[in-house]
Amino acid sequence: MEQRLANTWRMTVNEKKFIESALESELRIDGRRPFDYRRLTIKFGREDGSSEVQLGQTHVMGFVTSQLVQPYRDRPNEGTLSVFTEFSPMADPSFEAGRPSEYAVELGRIIDRGLRESRAVDTESLCVVAGKWVWSIRIDLHILDNGGNLVDASNVAALAALLTFRRPECTLGGDDRQEVILHPPEVREPLPLIIHHLPIAVTFAFIGDENLVIDPTHHEEAVMGGRMSITLNTNGEVCAFQKPGGQGTMQSVVMQCLRIASVKAGDITSKIKTAVESYNTERALKMVKRHANINAVDVNEPGQKAKQILEGKKIKSEECSVSQSDAMDVEQGRIKKRSDKNQSFTGGPSSWDPYSEGVNTDELKANLASRGEFYDLISSVSLEFLVCYDCSLT
Amino acid sequence: MASKPLPTRSTFIDKPVVPGDVILDLSKLTDQTIKLGGGLQQDHDAITVVKAGILRFSKPNKYWIESSQKRYIPTVGDTVLGIVVDTRADNFFVDIKGPMVAFLPVLAFEGGTRRNIPKFEAGTLIYARVVKANTGMNPELSCMDASGKAAEFGLIKDGYMFESSTGLSRMLLSSPTCPVLEGLGKKLAFEIAVGLNGRVWVNAEHQSTIILVANAIMNSESLTPVQQKIMVERLLDRVN
Numbered sequence: 001m002e003q004r005l006a007n008t009w010r011m012t013v014n015e016k017k018f019i020e021s022a023l024e025s026e027l028r029i030d031g032r033r034p035f036d037y038r039r040l041t042i043k044f045g046r047e048d049g050s051s052e053v054q055l056g057q058t059h060v061m062g063f064v065t066s067q068l069v070q071p072y073r074d075r076p077n078e079g080t081l082s083v084f085t086e087f088s089p090m091a092d093p094s095f096e097a098g099r100p101s102e103y104a105v106e107l108g109r110i111i112d113r114g115l116r117e118s119r120a121v122d123t124e125s126l127c128v129v130a131g132k133w134v135w136s137i138r139i140d141l142h143i144l145d146n147g148g149n150l151v152d153a154s155n156v157a158a159l160a161a162l163l164t165f166r167r168p169e170c171t172l173g174g175d176d177r178q179e180v181i182l183h184p185p186e187v188r189e190p191l192p193l194i195i196h197h198l199p200i201a202v203t204f205a206f207i208g209d210e211n212l213v214i215d216p217t218h219h220e221e222a223v224m225g226g227r228m229s230i231t232l233n234t235n236g237e238v239c240a241f242q243k244p245g246g247q248g249t250m251q252s253v254v255m256q257c258l259r260i261a262s263v264k265a266g267d268i269t270s271k272i273k274t275a276v277e278s279y280n281t282e283r284a285l286k287m288v289k290r291h292a293n294i295n296a297v298d299v300n301e302p303g304q305k306a307k308q309i310l311e312g313k314k315i316k317s318e319e320c321s322v323s324q325s326d327a328m329d330v331e332q333g334r335i336k337k338r339s340d341k342n343q344s345f346t347g348g349p350s351s352w353d354p355y356s357e358g359v360n361t362d363e364l365k366a367n368l369a370s371r372g373e374f375y376d377l378i379s380s381v382s383l384e385f386l387v388c389y390d391c392s393l394t
Numbered sequence: 395m396a397s398k399p400l401p402t403r404s405t406f407i408d409k410p411v412v413p414g415d416v417i418l419d420l421s422k423l424t425d426q427t428i429k430l431g432g433g434l435q436q437d438h439d440a441i442t443v444v445k446a447g448i449l450r451f452s453k454p455n456k457y458w459i460e461s462s463q464k465r466y467i468p469t470v471g472d473t474v475l476g477i478v479v480d481t482r483a484d485n486f487f488v489d490i491k492g493p494m495v496a497f498l499p500v501l502a503f504e505g506g507t508r509r510n511i512p513k514f515e516a517g518t519l520i521y522a523r524v525v526k527a528n529t530g531m532n533p534e535l536s537c538m539d540a541s542g543k544a545a546e547f548g549l550i551k552d553g554y555m556f557e558s559s560t561g562l563s564r565m566l567l568s569s570p571t572c573p574v575l576e577g578l579g580k581k582l583a584f585e586i587a588v589g590l591n592g593r594v595w596v597n598a599e600h601q602s603t604i605i606l607v608a609n610a611i612m613n614s615e616s617l618t619p620v621q622q623k624i625m626v627e628r629l630l631d632r633v634n
Binding site for chain 2: 010011012013014015016017018021022025027028029030031
């Protein structure tokens with residue numbers, strides 16, 4: 001018991017009183033006015049679909065991954081989108097490792113409602129084979145430091161990660177044109193998601209009797225009587241609304257909050273867009289280098305097969321977009337080689353469980369058993385299988 | 395070897411040291427006693443460092459390591475700002491940012507008897523002195539100085555308390571007065587209490603002054619004295 005007393009963060013009576021009394025004269029402890037937002041910084045990781053957002057002291061990392069799964073039975077031609085939150089005890093001693101806290105669940109739900117139920121991400125474009133294969137997009141939000149207002153920071157992190165995420169391109173092949181072929185990023189440029197609009201969360205805190213502040217800090221959250229998170233986009237459409245805490249609110253106050261939130265949402269949207277744009281230009285510059293590297297490897301490694309040099313040429317041709325048909329021929333050749341081994345990969349689903357594995361496990365075992373073939377597959381540049389295998393495991 | 399004057403002091407004094415550094419070789423010291431403080435450890439004849447920081451020496455024979463951290467390791471004689479967590483029959487439980495809660499005996503106040511035990515609700519801020527800090531035991535506080543006088547210790551009312559690192563607290567308490575406090579003190583009137591556990595309390599007549607002073611101190615953590623001076627001047631220009 002004593003150990004727990006030592007490890008929890010607590011607030012003094014002095015701080016509580018000061019925060020409340022200073023707000024009476026429209027002052028906040030970090031020098032902001034009631035309707036000022038803290039400084040927002042958006043950074044991106046080296047991989048596509050990873051973002052790091054700092055909002056004052058708050059630090060959140062977003063990570064987006066994709067996987068091929070069976071769709072839900074009632075929506076056979078729509079992909080899925082899910083949000084997971086991870087509260088590390090490093091961020092705040094009050095977070096416990098393991099079981100998600102009530103706040104962790106609430107945060108996930110607010111983000112999920114804002115993004116999914118407003119149909120911000122086009123899920124129909126995530127369909128590969130209707131009723132059989134769709135892309136499942138998973139957003140992981142890691143709270144690295146809790147400085148207050150996790151909702152807004154996490155929402156921005158999720159959006160930034162979604163905007164920079166790219167899923168591998170896939171085509172249908174095989175004899176019956178029902179087999180899914182994943183193309184590795186070196187061969188075909190991965191595709192970005194289609195995002196219709198950006199729902200931005202703006203949080204208000206009610207402190208004292210009728211003091212209202214935007215973007216509360218950790219200290220203000222400890223004092224506040226109630227909170228209100230409004231998720232809306234630049235068109236002024238309200239996508240989600242959450243008001244926890246018991247404090248009652250006047251209708252006029254809600255309307256005032258909505259007006260302020262729509263202004264803030266505009267600011268944040270433009271910030272996200274500029275950050276994503278600069279990331280994309282940087283990425284495009286890197287791409288040129290990446291392709292150059294692959295060619296260099298081909299030349300440098302003497303033990304490589306002639307086929308790989310062909311591969312290199314293919315990439316060049318794609319890059320210059322001169323003769324796409326040549327590349328397609330190579331692609332088709334590989335598909336045929338693969339198709340006889342991976343026949344059951346596209347086999348009809350025996351059940352409609354949307355969470356079943358991406359790859360038939362029997363098939364996988366068979367493949368692993370005949371290790372020789374497995375390695376043969378890898379060496380013959382056909383990386384598709386590896387990618388599938390990867391997806392199903394993660 | 396014997397002809398050379400034997401080193402009686404470490405050559406590392408006031409220099410940054412890292413764990414593993416040997417600061418003194420006892421075999422070369424002629425019957426001299428030394429006292430080791432936090433961050434130092436004796437391995438046979440060698441005094442080694444176990445914590446990164448700056449080696450400090452005080453005459454005649456005390457050595458210790460100073461570093462900046464967010465967690466406070468209690469040391470006897472430090473003045474700290476603590477938050478009352480719980481009240482028991484004999485002790486107040488006080489959070490001092492340490493590895494364990496500290497005990498403040500209910501009688502450790504000036505003229506304290508069983509009849510006039512002070513009433514502190516949870517969350518009360520108090521200024522106290524560490525009197526016991528043994529490993530494996532809860533540290534003990536006291537609101538009296540060595541002669542039994544209250545001497546500014548005790549309950550702190552109003553104002554605003556914020557948390558920083560132990561290094562910042564030490565900088566604020568150093569003499570000559572650090573540039574931030576000196577610069578702010580020339581133009582503004584405010585009260586300040588600094589605990590060596592990284593807690594700082596500020597009070598002033600106007601709330602805006604408290605906010606300004608608190609933020610100036612928090613920002614000065616990673617600044618050099620010259621930068622601190624410039625920052626304070628800019629701040630004061632903007633206010634006036």
